Amino acid sequence: GENVEQHPSTLSVQEGDSAVIKCTYSDSASNYFPWYKQELGKRPQLIIDIRSNVGEKKDQRIAVTLNKTAKHFSLHITETQPEDSAVYFCAASPRPITGTASKLTFGTGTRLQVTL
């Protein structure tokens, strides 16, 4: 099955700096890569996702890049703000085969702390 590794486990940046979180996956059939943000005591929420037919996707201060050859994808947050402090999870899901289910496999999470 799919295995997703995520680094670093903790990351501390100063407000205004950029943060980068990296994930690698093992299943070359994976084609959907979402990122979820989980604030303390809250539920995970999708912040951005990318599919394998795209190399990069941006949404304001957040971007995700995908390298299918190397089987890794990264989350980039620019101009970080205190409200970006949270745990971030990457995930991967294989291309669905008609009639069968496929599941998301999550990374172990990165705790991002944005300091003033």
Place this chain on the structure above:
Amino acid sequence: DSGVTQTPKHLITATGQRVTLRCSPRSGDLSVYWYQQSLDQGLQFLIQYYNGEERAKGNILERFSAQQFPDLHSELNLSSLELGDSALYFCASSVAYTGDNEQFFGPGTRLTVL
């Protein structure tokens, strides 16, 4: 608010007991996923149901079981509870049964086993 509801919010029980966690998916979503999140741990996939049928299984213990009812709400049953079962249990819903769709998470049920 994701539209996914979970009850109860908190549950405190003793070892050896049995509990039931309940989840109602977003309107229109047919798929329900259950996850376990232990302290400072990631999200461990337990099981998925789609339109009443089990579709995918993860690292779910034999002491745990789940089902999805005709109205699409789902219940996760945890029996013979152990201290190590203490965790936050999330359910999530999505429109389809494949993993390449956004999953909307509920607020979670925090289970404490004493």
